[in-house]
Amino acid sequence: MAVTTLVTGVLPAAIASVGGLFVDAVSSVFQQTGVSAEQARSDVLFYVFVEVGLVILMTGAQRVNSVCQSIMRVLLGNKINVMILEKALTLELAHFEDAEYYDKLTRARREASSRPLSLVIKTFDLMRDLVLLLTIGIWLFQFSPYAVLLLAGAGVPAFIAEAKFSGEAFRLFRRRSAERRMQFYLELVLTREDGVKEVKLLQLGKLFLKRYVDIFKNIYKEDRNLVIRRGLWGYVLGLLASAAFYFAYGWVGFAALAGAITIGQMTMYIAQFRLGQTAVTNSLSAINGMYEDNLYLSTLTEYLEHEVPEQTGDQAKGPNPEDGIRFENVSFYYSGSDSPALHSVSLHIKPGESMAIVGENGSGKTTLIKLLTRLYTPTEGRIFLEGLELKYWDIDVLRRKIGVIFQDFARYQLIVGENIGIGDVEEIGEAVRVEEAARKGMADVFVKDLPNSYNTQLGTWFKDGKELSGGQWQKIALSRAFMRSKADILILD
Structure with missing residues (x-):
């Protein structure tokens, strides 16, 4: 990816340069006769083939870049999600019951799939644009050092404004964590099977939907104001960049009229300046985007770096x-x-x-x-x-010695055998153990009547899943506790 980024950074300026040579070669055809004209025609054909080759090479590099980004999106997204889940495994129960810390977890999960990849891609885009600017700068410096300064300064005002608005957008994002979480909760209540019964019977749908919409309207109002201000300033400051380009446009044109440069060079410098202006804008946008991504990723870093008290103790048995x-x-x-x-x-x-x-x-x-x-x-x-x-x-060791069923036990969307077997993950595949635990938990009575017995999918989240009654789920949970046959303590909450 680094190689293709370098290639796509160098080639646009090279293509513009070859285009200028092509225009000069065409012009010379009209000014030459005889053998010189034939040579000029050969030069025209040569430059055509060179530019075609460069375009093919750049198109291939861009395609390779796209493939690399697609692969990286999958791998990096999975890597970040695994890091979040691994961190969650180290947290204590109190962390999940702390609303402020749970907001950190929610923000980290929400941005995990896009921000890290966005930061990596913007970094490579910035490298590409800097290489392009360096290449263009070498060409424009031959025309005038002031052209390079004009090119560099044209996009700075818009960049400063964008940085300001990015910071404001991030502060809004952090402040709304609780509201977003309430929206997510309302979505779950209105769409999950465990909440829909009371929603219908108590006629809660309109009430909860109104709350959901009210939260959206409040968020939308602030977002709209930010987007309008951001767009307006972007338009005004973008006009400055356009003015700089057309100033350079006229400057190069008058230089050609004065005979200081050829028509081909004029064409090349205009193309180079247009490419350079785009590269400056893209570079500053990439820097601004990296700044914005880093702001959002600070929530991920804050979550991952949160210090969790180390679990003390290394004893496997007591003295008495x-x-x-x-x-x-x-x-x-x-x-x-x-x-x-x-x-x-x-x-x-x-x-x-x-x-x-x-x-x-x-x-x-x-x-x-x-x-x-x-x-x-x-x-x-x-x-x-x-x-x-x-x-x-x-x-x-301590937790392996305890079998427990809480009053708010989990209803895992797994097959029956796994639902019971996870009571002892080391024995989850042992059918005899699972069936014995089901017998002790009195779940075997109804499990044998399920379509696929212990291989029946439970819950309604997945295809062919079977929902159980509250009492049946309780017997599954009780069987799960009995799976811990090596446990010394059995707790029924």
Whole structure:
């Protein structure tokens, strides 16, 4: 891609130069007779073939560039998305529950597919235009050094204005993250199967659609004002660039009339100046675009560079397996809350024992489970497993020892066998294990009646998917918990 960029940077000026020689050769045909005229005709034909060859070469280089960009779009887009997802795997539950941080994630995902590629392409475009400007500058310098200065300065005012508007557009983009997320949420409620039932029965469609449209109108109003101002200034400052070109146009024409240059040279310089003006505009646009892309990519960088506390602990077992689970004066406050979700909780569950924890809604039952699974860290107090404080356990070992079904369990759009098997990813393909877990979770009763038994696609997102009842989904989730046959702890929320 670097080679083709260099080629497409040099060739336009070369083609314009050959065009000038062609015009001079044609002019000489009318001024020559005999052998000289025949030689002039041969020169005309030669320059035609040279220019055709250069055009073919440039067209091929442009096509190769296009192919490279298409391949890069796929590879780079996937690479950035993988980086975002890998970072998401390191985040704690609290990050996903933090609206401000979730906005960072949303902004990063929204721009991941286009901005990195745009930055790379603009970088190569800038290299191409700089090579073209260098080549053109060499030719124009032979006419006049002031022509080079005129060419360089013509596009600067428009560039400054564009940079200003790019910064303003980015600030609008950041400020609207919450509004965009609300729009996305409303789209999901109105189009997802898990929300459409209440939307229809409670007649929420018009209300939510109106909110969606109101958000759009507010965003559109600001965008329209920005676009109009940007377009107006672009038009006015673009006239300056056009004025510079036509000044050069007349300058070269009068030089030809004065006999300082030939007609072919006049044609070449005009073509070179037009190419140069386009290259200057494109170069400054590329720089401005790179600046704008970098502004947007700062959200991606901000997300990827966010420091996540390292998971502590490397122990695979505790010193006293008979001690079971022990909470000692555990308290927990959610971020931004002044009242504790749990306050000075102490309990002890020995191996082989079962405990039912009963309480009102919001009393902290689920929070207690999240603390035991190290999805949260206690604000105060300590939690022990097998006589070892949780923070000293290897996080992966700890979680392999726990089978859990949350009250808001996930409904994976996978086949039945995988829906259950992911309870123990190392055994996901073991049909015997999956069927045994389904039997314990009481899911086998209805699974055998599904079209393809354990190979039946669940959910409605994909072709031939079968939707289950709420109770059936719960039994699938329970079976998933039973897949963790090596787990020492089973939690049913």
